[in-house]
Amino acid sequence: MKTWAYIDHFQGEPVPASWEALGVAKTFGEVTAVILGAGLDALAQIALEYGADSVLVADDPALADYRAEAFAATLTALITDSAPQAIFLPTTTRTREVAAMSAFDLASGVLVDVTALEAQDETILATRPVYEGKLFEKVTCSARPQFITLRARAFPKPARQAGRSGAITKAAAQAESKTSVEGFTPAETNVNLADAGVVVSGGRGVANDPAKGFGLIGDLAKTIGGAVGASRAAVDANYIPYAHQVGQTGKVVSPDLYVAVGISGAVQHLVGMRSSKVVVAVNKDAEAPIFTQARYGVVADLFTFLPILNAAFKKKLGK
Ligand SMILES: Cc1cc2nc3c(=O)[nH]c(=O)nc-3n(C[C@H](O)[C@H](O)[C@H](O)COP(=O)(O)OP(=O)(O)OC[C@H]3O[C@@H](n4cnc5c(N)ncnc54)[C@H](O)[C@@H]3O)c2cc1C
Structure with a gap:
């Protein structure tokens, strides 16, 4: 199965669960890591070291700040060109938006906050908690690509292999967006609970x-x-x-x-x-x-x- 892993990051700092998504994608076949943003050379190399067979980057100053419309339009264009069957993303606020918008563009669906997976031929059977975690629901997506966002720490992080190499391909950004980021204000407290062991x-x-x-x-x-x-x-x-x-x-x-x-x-x-x-x-x-x-x-x-x-x-x- 041709699979992608979406590497979510804030200004080049990766969300750790992205590597878990990469590890999962690799269990389904050859995996391309997809990264959107600006100044991505270091991140693309890290993706190879975590096991990506190749990396596809839309590296453009116009994507320096995350904006849902631009990122989703770029992802949709990349998927239209390459037609992966499944794309795995860490579950974050950004990926929930991007996956939903891109899936809408492509008339596909999103399986969100998944905690377990199994393959049924070319279709992925995903398990996710529902009703406040009292039940686990099994879901599939009949359209392609299957967008699957994974709960942080539900899957193992692959080992990093320093210096591992592979092809890094550059792709064009679709940077048009009606929104722009005016600036960032640091939160009073910076707590990263989702990734805590x-x-x-x-x-x-x-x-x-x-x-x-x-x-x-x-x-x-x-x-x-x-x-x-x-x-x-x-x-x-x-x-x-x-x-x-x-x-x-x-x-x-x-x-x-x-x-x-x-x-x-x-x-x-x-x-x-x-x-x-x-x-x-x-x-x-x-x-x-x-x-x-x-x-x-x-x-x-x-x-x-x-x-x-x-x-x-x-x-x-x-x-
Ligand atoms: C729509 C909705 C959303 C909600 N979302 C959340 C949510 O996201 N997260 C959340 O946590 N709650 C949420 N709640 C609230 C939830 O229902 C509970 O009220 C809340 O979790 C209770 O918090 P608590 O256990 O700290 O307090 P309590 O229920 O008051 O429990 C305190 C405990 O401390 C023990 N205790 C007291 N003194 C000591 C001591 N000295 N040493 C040891 N133990 C002691 C007591 O025996 C007791 O068991 C939500 C409620 C609603 C209606």
């Missing part, structure tokens, strides 16, 4: 002393190399900014380890972390629903238990 999240359980509670959660996250997440109750109470929120109206995370501290386990929270590989819950209420999701549960007061856990990790990790 470890997430330590806090909830309303810290209410007795939120600053101390999230201080302890931050310390533990730092010791074990994790990002800090939160429940909506903690965000609504202004214990921590919204960028940290996990759940239905926050971020969806799939870390190897998710530590839920003082979080009850409401369904709207679970939908954001249900695909974590190992869940540890710390809660003083032995009946808290979060324990039904947890491989390891600790019934304890977080203010007493977290310093002990952190000290034990530090000792074990020699920190």
